[in-house]
Amino acid sequence: MRGVAIKMVEPMSEDPNRAEILEKLNLFIKRKGLRRTPQRDEIVTLIFSEDEHFTADELYDRLRKSNSSASRATLYRTLSLLEEANLLHEIDLGGDQKTYDPNFVDSPTHNHLICIDCGKVVEFEDDHLEILNDCVTRRMGFRPAKQSIRIEACCETLRSTGTCSDLIKNRLASKKIHNK
Amino acid sequence: MRGVAIKMVEPMSEDPNRAEILEKLNLFIKRKGLRRTPQRDEIVTLIFSEDEHFTADELYDRLRKSNSSASRATLYRTLSLLEEANLLHEIDLGGDQKTYDPNFVDSPTHNHLICIDCGKVVEFEDDHLEILNDCVTRRMGFRPAKQSIRIEACCETLRSTGTCSDLIKNRLASKKIHNK
DNA sequence: CTGATTGCAAATGCTTTGCACGCCA
């Protein structure tokens, strides 16, 4: 009997479908009679240059570091635009800030495992789970559209060593100052 | 072959484990050297008198209607207390407001199906899903703690009749005014 | 009595918006 087909979604190594996404966005922009601007390009490129989920604030930090001129307002407006274009999705990691996931195109399902103690997030896929979800949804009289599983768990690293590298990292990150 | 064991979680009809929960809370309160107050009692009673998830705002409305004197501040403080005591849990319905679920005691798993169009939320359980989730978690090297599945879907009511009773209800509800 | 609890109003922190100016099509 074959094992359960879990596939941990690894961050893409290099240059992802960034170009493809930029193209899709530009199509969307054109279709809606909007305009292509350097700020939008900068933001979009930055978002899809990495494959990790992020908050608006984290993205803003990255923006400043890559000496982009885009403001917070534009950032938020671009995030909305991308969501509307279905190129970016909000995911529920349960924090106070909204979290976005760039690794979403073509995938209507998103599953996240969150380490309770250190906040580390692992993204994964599993065909069995998807099929079962689908089945359950139909049986309840609904037509499935989007599914996400959120698992909170404790990682073995923490359990065996008593701590975990991400623990410290995230503690520090949470002390950031807003504005400026 | 038996079908998938879906069980839609129905709201409990009458007087639920309200008393039991109040008792647990009072134990918790005593253990922490805190005090029992009429406001807290009112809020807790109200929360567990129904079995539906709610937002802080909705709860505040209910409070005012049952001519309780408790203020918003106390409400929020009580919600925190209940979470700390593990009698109430935040669930992710993805809105702007936090949503709480009173129907949680003894259940580390919570699955919600959300109607994309009308916002209706159906709570469900499925043993197969739980087992599979558990399995997947372990295979990734984690120890499962809490799991929740969130499914967005379209309901058949809407698909067949073109609309759905909850649609109107929720549209109205979203137009509420804050403060006062 | 003592310190926890409450209500109020002010503060917070994330996100959105109004507005005037600039710039692309």
Added chain:
DNA sequence: TGGCGTGCAAAGCATTTGCAATCAG
């Protein structure tokens, strides 16, 4: 030239907090 996009600052909104008065034990 029209109107979209931008930055700025101000507004919104849910939630949290400081403080003085009040109340529980």
